[in-house]
């Protein structure tokens with residue numbers, strides 16, 4: 001398999017057998033040994049690259065000669081991360097960004113213009129809704145929000161000016177599943193790009209490009225790192241949209257990933273497959289256990305047969321149901337705060353996808369900046385709690401939660 005990363009600078013070709021499975025790609029793709037013979041990849045902490053002559057500098061800037069110029073848009077460590085992630089998602093090109101939100105901003109600003117229209121699921125990460133409502137709207141790009149599972153609603157919301165369909169699946173925090181093949185079909189014959197935020201699943205569980213998505217975005221901050229160390233993002237797709245348009249946006253506007261963070265993410269991808277399997281196993285066990293607990297009104301987890309889209313999730317996510325479990329407790333915000341405050345081991349933090357289990361109240365944190373009406377429409381109630389199930393022993397996680405649930 002050959003992956004083309006940079007169209008403006010040196011095209012970095014990484015060759016490996018098409019037959020390599022995901023676990024092997026995570027460990028072996030994107031490794032270019034230098035003459036030093038290192039076994040683990042070096043970090044290229046350099047802001048710029050030196051040229052042999054003024055002529056060479058001119059040729060590089062003119063795009064006549066391939067090679068690195070400046071780390072805002074080309075750096076070997078960042079390229080190594082991009083090569084590995086693109087190979088895992090099954091994409092042709094990948095561009096790395098300074099955060100997950102920068103990845104969403106990059107795909108929007110690189111491909112949309114004033115007068116264009118987005119149709120988005122109403123269940124999205126709060127800042128993504130904020131980006132669409134508060135910033136893209138100022139540029140004359142309007143967004144219509146629809147229920148993620150209502151395919152007729154998506155069809156009805158699409159207009160002549162629709163240029164993007166945007167989803168998270170599973171959604172944050174209610175783990176609603178979007179039928180990606182159905183939405184890809186809606187985009188056929190139109191100028192709309194189908195963009196999937198694959199943050200909750202990662203390519204270890206689900207590969208949206210195989211279901212017809214045009215572009216995958218990531219918050220690498222979450223499971224790709226998996227240890228809560230660094231903030232970053234990525235955009236994966238074909239050579240025109242990502243290798244050319246998103247890359248040019250990054251080159252000019254600069255929301256780039258640092259080489260050091262790229263090195264962290266690159267190394268972390270080596271354990272992604274085994275980590276995700278462990279997250280899924282524990283989350284399934286916690287979800288099934290929560291259903292039985294006093295004071296728990298509803299559990300949101302795609303791996304429960306009671307989940308409205310259980311079958312769709314099983315089809316789209318062959319690698320597993322994920323590590324995020326949300327549940328609603330009785331007593332509204334007060335009940336939720338009480339339970340969160342009684343935990344001793346779980347970390348009260350909004351990040352997810354960490355080795356450490358985290359617990360958060362979405363309505364007052366991750367989704368606090370969207371309006372109460374938007375929260376209600378998305379089903380984010382005051383009694384809702386989200387857990388990102390980590391890699392601690394599952395019985396210890398249950399024990400930490402059970403004190404509060406008993407109370």
Ligand SMILES: Cc1ncc(COP(=O)(O)O)c(C=O)c1O
Pocket residue numbers: 099100101102125168172197199200218219220221222231232233
């Ligand atoms: C589903 C989803 N997408 C995107 C983001 C944004 O990522 P970042 O915090 O890296 O900007 C988040 C952050 O929580 C998220 O949960």
